[in-house]
Amino acid sequence: MIIGRNKITMQKILLLIILVSILGGSPVFSQVADNDFVMQFKGREIDISPFLEDFPYSQFSLSSDGQKLFFHNASKQTHLQWINLAQTTDLTKATNAIGIDLSTCNLWSPKYNKVDNCVYWIGDESNEEIINIYCNKLGTTQKEKLSDVPYIYAWNFNQDYTKIAYVGRMGQNEDRLDELHVLDLKTMKDEVIGIDTPEFRYTWSSISWRPDNSGVMLLALKNADRHYANVVYVDLVTKERTVLTDSEKRADYSGTGVMDKWLDNDNCLFFSNQDGHKNLYAFNAVSGEVEQLTRFKTDIADADYVTINNKKYLFCLQSTPILTEMFVLDIETGEILNRKSSSMSYSIGAVSGNKVRLLANNVTTLIQVVEIEVGKNKMTESIVFDLPQELKQKLVS
Numbered sequence: 001m002i003i004g005r006n007k008i009t010m011q012k013i014l015l016l017i018i019l020v021s022i023l024g025g026s027p028v029f030s031q032v033a034d035n036d037f038v039m040q041f042k043g044r045e046i047d048i049s050p051f052l053e054d055f056p057y058s059q060f061s062l063s064s065d066g067q068k069l070f071f072h073n074a075s076k077q078t079h080l081q082w083i084n085l086a087q088t089t090d091l092t093k094a095t096n097a098i099g100i101d102l103s104t105c106n107l108w109s110p111k112y113n114k115v116d117n118c119v120y121w122i123g124d125e126s127n128e129e130i131i132n133i134y135c136n137k138l139g140t141t142q143k144e145k146l147s148d149v150p151y152i153y154a155w156n157f158n159q160d161y162t163k164i165a166y167v168g169r170m171g172q173n174e175d176r177l178d179e180l181h182v183l184d185l186k187t188m189k190d191e192v193i194g195i196d197t198p199e200f201r202y203t204w205s206s207i208s209w210r211p212d213n214s215g216v217m218l219l220a221l222k223n224a225d226r227h228y229a230n231v232v233y234v235d236l237v238t239k240e241r242t243v244l245t246d247s248e249k250r251a252d253y254s255g256t257g258v259m260d261k262w263l264d265n266d267n268c269l270f271f272s273n274q275d276g277h278k279n280l281y282a283f284n285a286v287s288g289e290v291e292q293l294t295r296f297k298t299d300i301a302d303a304d305y306v307t308i309n310n311k312k313y314l315f316c317l318q319s320t321p322i323l324t325e326m327f328v329l330d331i332e333t334g335e336i337l338n339r340k341s342s343s344m345s346y347s348i349g350a351v352s353g354n355k356v357r358l359l360a361n362n363v364t365t366l367i368q369v370v371e372i373e374v375g376k377n378k379m380t381e382s383i384v385f386d387l388p389q390e391l392k393q394k395l396v397s
Helices: 010-023 049-054 389-395
Strands: 028-033 036-041 044-047 057-062 068-073 079-084 107-113 118-123 132-137 151-157 163-169 179-184 190-195 200-202 215-222 229-235 241-243 267-272 279-284 290-292 302-308 311-319 324-329 336-342 345-352 355-362 365-374 379-385
Touching: 049 389, 057 345, 057 355, 057 365, 068 107, 107 151, 118 151, 132 151, 163 215, 229 267, 229 279, 302 324, 302 345, 302 355, 311 345, 311 365, 324 345, 336 379
Parallel strands: none
Antiparallel strands: 028 036, 036 044, 057 068, 068 079, 107 118, 118 132, 151 163, 163 179, 179 190, 200 215, 215 229, 229 241, 267 279, 279 290, 302 311, 311 324, 324 336, 345 355, 355 365, 365 379
């Protein structure tokens, strides 16, 4: 039982549940001081107050240039905050990215737009889950609602951050048809490109824009079955939709996805596990041809393009419960040029040239930002952001 004067937010309760699941067993909580909580576990006393008071942070993400670190702070109210990593690594010096208490509404997938210095997100007004696109100038309180649909499945900027493509879910029942929109951020014109079909329903995903803005890739479920996820290409000029994956083969939703960036204007890569593992496939928008690029027996967790000596390669992550494998892949030959292992769990936050910024964590590390300088024959690793040693000692007993 937990006894105390302070209100524990739902986010903090979830953190406790995660901590308990890591430790295993059935802990007992007690209060030994007004604001200090101790967990009795297998003969040990574990002070968990640092998780409730000293580290109220979660949901870390990076801006596309890797300089701005965004996160939720639930110390009093819940706010989306940010720091500029070129200026500070002290989370206590963070400022609010938007002036909204996030306990009063939903805010999902915040993205920073470097062109207009605004933060965009999908969310609602008061936790009613009528999900739309919102934005506000970084550091201000004035938000603007940019769409007006019942719910948004998928959305993303084009490559010059002047347009947003999104999928509006237009109803709750199985007879609904969902809409693909393009919103022009300069004119604020919102155009309905087309609707999906009962055979191929749009679903939650990112959206990948062709560099010349003539088409987008996104996901669709065959007959609304998450075990038959497909990548589709929509020509924004002709409004035609093409299914790129083999819709007869099972491909789970969790193993299917699109890469935000294209290799060039005509060629891009996407993920599918229709061969049993999450692998990479290449699509040419001119010829319409699709080719399987990798045939790994371990899922590719994430990938992005890096540039080495003016040539593009793929930086890939493969994850297992005990380690992460990083490697450089030659897109033309399929050859692995360079490989490095880590005990950290990584996700790709941002890429600039041959430098990759990764969000990292494991059982003893809550958050780090690690930069990998990638070469054809080596990878050099450095820590860009880490928690102070004193705080880490409090958090990891």
